[in-house]
Amino acid sequence: MAALVEILLPVPRNKGPAYRNIREQLTETFGGVTFYANTPAECLWKDGVETEADQIIVVKVMVDEIDGEWWRGYRQELEATFEQEEIVIRATPIERL
Template sequence: MAHLIEILLPLPKSDAHSEFDALRSELTDKFGGATLYMNAPAQGLWSEGDTVEEDRIIVIEVMVDDLDRKWWASYREALEIRFKQEEIVVRSTAIDRL
């Protein structure tokens, strides 16, 4: 069964287009394609104690035929280091290609 992988990354305040271009190239080389939604970043809010934190988020999508959970967990950890984040959300949804 095919899966849609979504990576939610905070958009840095500085211009990071080259970093995202590199990420798109990495994923395209490995999986044959990747889509980055960068022009209209989403707003992410979450509660941290008494305060509300906010990020502007871009979404990266990759479709895969086989879900390698171990590889994706390792990649998520590498992205957390690379983008200096405590946690990056990487999620998978089973899909039917129509």
């Protein structure tokens, strides 16, 4: 089933080359990518008592089928690249019209 995969990436300093690599890899692997990088979104969450804040960009890819193993490995690569405890990658089933 077709799906829209969204990757929520942090906006760190000096990661321009990492973003370029992500664009190239996802375009090569899936035939295209949408990169919402010009207007970072602000994210807030509770970590115990403290409220944490971060800025993210959203990367979207349409896929014909979800390869869970590939996406889990890719998430681990992104977590290492961006030095994050967790990178969120989520998929929503879609119907192409």
